[in-house]
Amino acid sequence: MKYHCLKNMEKHKEHKSYQCSECLKCFSAKNNLVKHVRVHTGDKPYQCSECLKCFTEKSSLVTHMRVHTGDKPYQCSECLKCFSQKSSRVTHMRVHTGDKPYECSVCLKCFAEKSSLVTHVRVHTGDKPYQCSECLKCFSVKHSLVTHMRVHTGDKPYQCSECLKCFSVKHSLVTHMRVHTGDKPYQCSECLKCFSVKHSLATHMRVHTGDKPYECSECLKCFTEKSSLVTHMRVHTGDKPYQCSECLKCFRQKGRLVTHMRVHTGDKPYQCSECMKCFSQKGNLVTHMRLHTGDKPYQCSECMKCFSQKGNLVTHMRVHTGDKPYQCSECMKCFSQKGNLVIHMKVHAGDKIC
Template identity: 25%
Template sequence: MKDCEALKNHTVVSHKSIDLHAFIPQRIISKDIPVKMDITDLCCKSCNVPLATVEDLIAHIVAIHGQEYDYSAGVCVFPFILNKDLFQCMLCNDKYDNFTSMLGHMYKKHIERAYICQICGNSFIDQVRLNRHISYSHVGHRCKICLKIFDASHKLDKHKQRIHGIQRTVECNLCSSIFENQYQVKVHMGKVHNVERYKIKCEHCPKICTTKGAMLLHVQSLHSDVRFECDLCEYKTGIKWRIKLHKRKHFGEKNYVCSICTRRFGRSSNLSAHMKIHTGNFGRVCRWCRQGFIDSETFDRHEKESHYFNQYN
C-alpha cells in the first residue's frame, strides 16, 4: 500500500467479512501472537464512545454493555497507532522509524518468553518458535535436492542457484514485477514507483541510493576526507578494504572458480553474475535499454559509456 490510510481503507473494504471467531484462534496457533490492533481511532462499536486504551475498551464493554471477560487470560493484544511518520510502542513509549523494528521490540520486551532452548539458552514465546529456532540455528538449512546442510539461509540460496540452477525470486507488491532479492525490489520501488523511503539522495552529488547502508558506503567511498591510496596507481577511496579488493586487479588474483565451467573471477559477485549463464538468466539488466550483461564490470562500463547522461539527469 502507498500509505497507512490506503492500508486501513483496503482492510475495511476487502476484509470486513472475515469470521473473527475462526480467524483469531488460527492466527494465535500459527505465528501472530498476540493479535495486533490499530487503536488510532479506538472506540466502542456499540455506542461509539471513544476510548484511549484496549484496557479501557474492555472495562467499558464489561461495565456498560454487560459482557463477560476472562481477566486471567490478560489482554492478548498488541496495540499500536498506524501512521507513516513515526511508530511508537504503546506499552512503553519507545519510538521507531518502521513497524518491523517496533514489533520486534514489543515481542522482546512485552511478552512472556517461557520456552527456553536447552542448547543455547535463548527464550521464545511458544513451542512453534522454539522448534523453528532449533531447526534453523542448531540443525541448519538443508538442501532438499542433495541434502547438503548450510548454517545460513542465504548460503543455501546461493548453493541452490549455483549447483541446481534454482533462482529465488521476490515480487514487487505494487506491480508484481519479479526480482532476485529484496534489495533489487527496493531499487525498483524507488526508481519506478517513486517511493520516497527508497530514494535517499547524496548531499554531495546526484547519486541516489535505496538504503541508508548503501548511501553510507557511497559517501565513505567517494566523499570521505579519509583517503586510502593504492601504491600502484592513482586509485583512492575512503574505505580501507576497497584498496585490498582493488589490488586484485593489479596482481591478477582470481580465487573464485565456477564449479561448472572452471572460469575464474576476482570477486564473488562476478562469479554469482556469471552463474546466470548456466541458469539461463542475465546477471544484470540495464534499466535504460534493457540489455543484459553477465558480470558487473561489463554492466558498469556499458552504463558509463552509453547512459552517463541519463544517470545524472
C-alpha cells in the first residue's frame, strides 16, 4: 500500500515539469506557469474596453465585464436573488443554511465570510491598517476610511430624489427619506410612541427608565442627552456662542437666538385657531389658548386655587409663605410682587420732584 502511494507521488511530481525560475514553484501545465509568472512581472494583458482596467487572467476580465453589462448569471435557488460571481452566490447561500464556517479563535464568534472574520479580529488586536492621508486618522475597515475621506473632499454622493439634499453616507440618506415618507420604524415598547431614528428611541426610553447618564462635572446635575449637558455647561463657562446679527445680543442656545430674531423680523408664526391672534413663541400661544379653553393646570397646594400660568402660581404662593423678594432701594420696604414695587417707587419719585 505504501509502495503504491509513493509511486503516485512520483507521478504527480513528474506531471509538474514546469518550474518558475523566480520562486521555483512547479506546475503541471505550461499555461499555469505562464499565468503564475505574471505575479512576478506584474503583467496584466487583459484590458476592459469600458474603463480600461487591466487583469492578469482572462477569467477575471470576464467577471469584471459584468459590472458594465449588469449580467448576473448565478441565481440563488431559495430566494432567486442573482449574483455576478459564483463565489458570491456560495457565500449568500449561508443566509439560508445558517452556515458560519469562520470562527474567531479569541471569542469564538462565527462568521459566514472569511473577510468578515478578518475584520472582526481587529477588534481584539486593535489593528487599524487603513490610514487617512490628510489627517493620519486610522481605521480598521477600508469602507470607514472611504467614508471618512469625504470629510476632506466634501463629496456627498447620495442625493434625495425629493428635495435634492445630498449626504456623504448612504445611511444618512435612508434616515432622511423618512422625513418625506413619514416612516417611523422604531417603536417604544412602553408607550408605543414611534421614532424615525433608532438613536431617538434609545434617548426616549430614558423617560421610562429615568436614566440620566450625562453628568455635569461642576454641579453634578444629570441629563438624559449629551446635547443637553453641552448646553448646560455654558451656565458655568458663561459661553454664549449664538449672536444676533442685528443687535449683537448673545445666547447660550440656538433656539433662543431663533426666537429672538423675531423681535427684529416681526415674525409671529404661531396663530390661535379661535381668534386668529399671532405669537412669536409657541409657549405664548399655548398659554393664550387657555383663555378660550378655561384650562388652569397650575394648582396651589395650600388653598387649591388654580391658575392658567405657572408664574401666577409662583406669585400667589407668596400669600402663604409671606415671601417678599422685591425691596425698595430707598426705604427698604418689601413687596411680594414686582408690580407693587414699581407703583411704590413713584412715591419716592414724587418726593424728589417736590
